[in-house]
Amino acid sequence: MSLRPPFSRIVQKLPPTGPFVPPEAIERKTGKKLALRLGANESSFGVSPLALQAMKEAIQHVPWYGDAENYDLRQALARQLAVGMDNIVIGSGIDELLGLTVRLFLNPGDTVVTSTGAYPTFDYHVEGYGGHIHYVPYRHEKNDLQGLAEAAKQKKARIVYLANPDNPTGTIHTPGDLKSFIAQIPPDCLLILDEAYGEFAPDEAILPMDPSDPRVIRMRTFSKAYGMAGARIGYAVSERKTIAAFEKIRNHFGVNNIAQAGALAALQDREFLQKVVREVAEGRREYDQLAKDLGLSTIPSVTNFVTFNMGSDESARAVINALSERGVFVRRPETPPFNRYIRVTVGTPAERAQFSDIFREEVHKRL
Amino acid sequence: MSLRPPFSRIVQKLPPTGPFVPPEAIERKTGKKLALRLGANESSFGVSPLALQAMKEAIQHVPWYGDAENYDLRQALARQLAVGMDNIVIGSGIDELLGLTVRLFLNPGDTVVTSTGAYPTFDYHVEGYGGHIHYVPYRHEKNDLQGLAEAAKQKKARIVYLANPDNPTGTIHTPGDLKSFIAQIPPDCLLILDEAYGEFAPDEAILPMDPSDPRVIRMRTFSKAYGMAGARIGYAVSERKTIAAFEKIRNHFGVNNIAQAGALAALQDREFLQKVVREVAEGRREYDQLAKDLGLSTIPSVTNFVTFNMGSDESARAVINALSERGVFVRRPETPPFNRYIRVTVGTPAERAQFSDIFREEVHKRL
Known part of the structure; x- marks a missing residue:
């Protein structure tokens, strides 16, 4: 060679x-x-006809970079979720946000905990940043919250990943279960709560937002219920210092302008x-x-x-x-x-x- | 706290x-x-009317993820550049590709060399991955190739960054100058040749592609001459083992499908x-x-x-x-x-x- x-x-x-x-x-x-x-x-x-129209119009602006601060979309999301704009970061899909989150919290050699057979792209990012993955088997076709929390403690995990609603099972844990779960996770361990499929579940099945808690980061996407997988746009919600840290490493001009316009319009079409x-x-x-x-x-x-x-x-x-x-x-x-x-x-x-x-x-x- | x-x-x-x-x-x-x-x-x-039309049509497919292999675009680029498809990786703009390249080659504590006042986003990524930046001043409003090559040697740099044509000066070095420059860079140091503005220069002013050289990675974009900054799409060309390494860390489904369609069409409209x-x-x-x-x-x-x-x-x-x-x-x-x-x-x-x-x-x- x-x-x-x-x-x-x-x-x-x-x-x-x-x-x-x-x-x-x-x-x-x-x-x-x-x-x-x-x-x-x-x-x-x-896709919502409103989003379709917004995307068609946004094509006219394709010579310009999209707004690096994703201001309008963050504002609309903040209003809808009743959190601050500084509790929200936009990325080109949950996949990108998972990678950034792993990079924010993981040192090479650190351990994360996830379910055996959960989202491979999370595992991909963890390995890509030199982390170790500890797997906890599913229990009765659901994520084993007890097992995940115990593993987080025992393995001194830096991150626990949980998809809720889950993929590939489609199951969901109640807000009550999640609250106990969060209480059991060590305070220096981050919970990534991947809610890519959250919009399909009844509102009352979704854990209320608590943007004061730095131990939980929620991830959402326009790829599933909103029908915009090709646009590559999603968001994460967490405590504001966690969100501020994304500014140090994210690709500021990384989100497509047509995606931004489409997501903003899609959000209005309940x-x-x-x-x-x-x-x-x-x-x-x-x-x-x-x-x-x-x-x-x-x-x-x-x-x-x-x-x-x-x-x-x-x-x-x-x-x-x-x-x-x-x-x-x-x-x-x-x-x-x-x-x-x-x-x-x-x-x-x-x-x-x-x-x-x-x-x-x-x-x-x-x- | x-x-x-x-x-x-x-x-x-x-x-x-x-x-x-x-x-x-x-x-x-x-x-x-x-x-x-x-x-x-x-x-x-x-934007090319062909690209405009292609993007309008691609909106219809926005519920689907874009092709993770970016096959059609890589094929068209390979033909145009007379290199192999496996010499090309697509990213959501040069900014993303720069971050991935730094991650591929840099260990924390390693040094890179760049010109004082060159592209801040490269510096941002280097710092974001824990690298050190050694700056070489411009010389007569141009990148100092001699100075950059010497610094690469002295500092045992892992990466040298050069924009050619340059930003913010707009100047260019000849293919002959670049060839001597490349010959002077240590063989274990990667040259990132950022050619974001390459299309504006006469063809004969651009260094011919040599996809057999693992020491050089060329970066190009649809953001500038093609007028598609908002679409977020660019590419890198290098020796195939270097390109293969991107598969280990890149965000495979990260490129917007409308951008893919637009770029492919734009490429046809010489x-x-x-x-x-x-x-x-x-x-x-x-x-x-x-x-x-x-x-x-x-x-x-x-x-x-x-x-x-x-x-x-x-x-x-x-x-x-x-x-x-x-x-x-x-x-x-x-x-x-x-x-x-x-x-x-x-x-x-x-x-x-x-x-x-x-x-x-x-x-x-x-x-």
Whole structure:
């Protein structure tokens, strides 16, 4: 090998791959367009017409950098969440905000705690900054709050990650459970509460905001219920000194101006959001019924996806391979015990009908 | 202070602020809309109609994540640059790519070399990852290649940063000069060649690509000549093992889908790009003449901005304050010797006429 600049010590130890294979890569590999794209929990229910209009208009300003302070959006969010503007930071999606948060709090060699089989992108960032991950198994298809809190204590964790509502199970813990959980986490350990799917759950199921607590950072996104995954925009809410620290490391001019305009408009359209949430709930019921018809069970979900229990790793693999052959993109998580599950995004009624037909056929053939 | 999770050791030492005040923050502070926005080297010449159309269409797909592999854009760039697809990584602007590059190559405590008063965002990232910055003064209003190479050797630098064409001077070094420069840099030191303004320079003034050299990484953007600063999309070109390393740490789903579509279309419209480049050249000549009329000098620029020498720090400060009072947003770099300069983006003919009127008045009043 010729002489080359050496990579940093952390990078030298990292594995070569990222967290997910994108659906476009599947299409390129098979040479066929996907028939159904229900594997990334993207919204099948589109974007608010207000957001659509705002984005079209924002294209005219694309020669200008977007506002680095994301002022208007932070102001609107602050009003809606009844917190201060200085309690909010905008990023290009939760993925970016997770990376920044890990960087803010983790020294190389420090430990974080998360559930076995939870969000791979969080793990990716932790490894990327030289951290250690301690995994706590799920318990009865839910995050084990007791186990996570105990591990945080024992391992002297710097960060605990919890998705609530959860992915890939779709389950949720009550605000009461979360309050006890937070009380049990050591005060020098940060809780990242990933609420990417929060809008799909009933308002009363969501922990009220407490922006005075520096031990909790809440993450939200416009990628799911708002239908703007491609725009790459999300936000984090925490105590103001934590939020101020993002200013020291974030990519200040990093958020696309069209995304900013779209998110601001989307936030005003409560009616559209509620309609999406209702339609998604109907789709979940349909998927539950489909499972029942096939003698399968699902995990009770409050999100825009439903996770089907296929009984065994082998069955799940056989069915997902068959679905994949027919151009249906859904996910089978790789980590046990979730490798016996298939996670399906709630599609439109037409997409669900198409999925139902194919799924019934393939399950009947195989199980 | 209540108990709180401690920030990482590096973050604890960082200053509270980011690299630039955005023009929107100036507007909020003064309560007045800017009359002229010529301070961020954004394009006044719009976007290719092909890109505009592609972005409008891409909005329809905003519920879907953009292609994490940025395949189509990388393919088109590879063809245009006559390099491999695996020599190219896409990011949400050069700013993000600079941060990733620093992270790939720098250990905390390592040293980088850059010119005094060069791009503050590079410095921001280096400090953000715990690096030390060794500054080499400009020489006759140009980057001092000899000085940079010597400093790289002496300081055992891991990275040298060079903007070519340069910002804030607008000057360029020839391919021949760059080749000698690269030959002088130690083989274990990476050269970041920031070519954000490369499209404005004549083709023959740009160093040919050599994607076999792991010691050089070239950075390009759609923010300047292509007029897509708000879209946040840029790319880096280097030897394929260096590019592969980005896969270990980059935000895979981080690039906005509308930006991807716009960039791909913009790349096809050579005619539009050439028109922008011609119009910008005309604007530079007009600014040079304006300076001459006022008894001032400019630095010979090949970019979309011209830097006026105001003679002294005090004069520059007085004039920029007066311009600012009248709603004219231009930049006075903070670092000596550039604090006696005012950097003005090339506007449209109408913007230039307006700038010329105000500038003449204020210079006559003060100098």
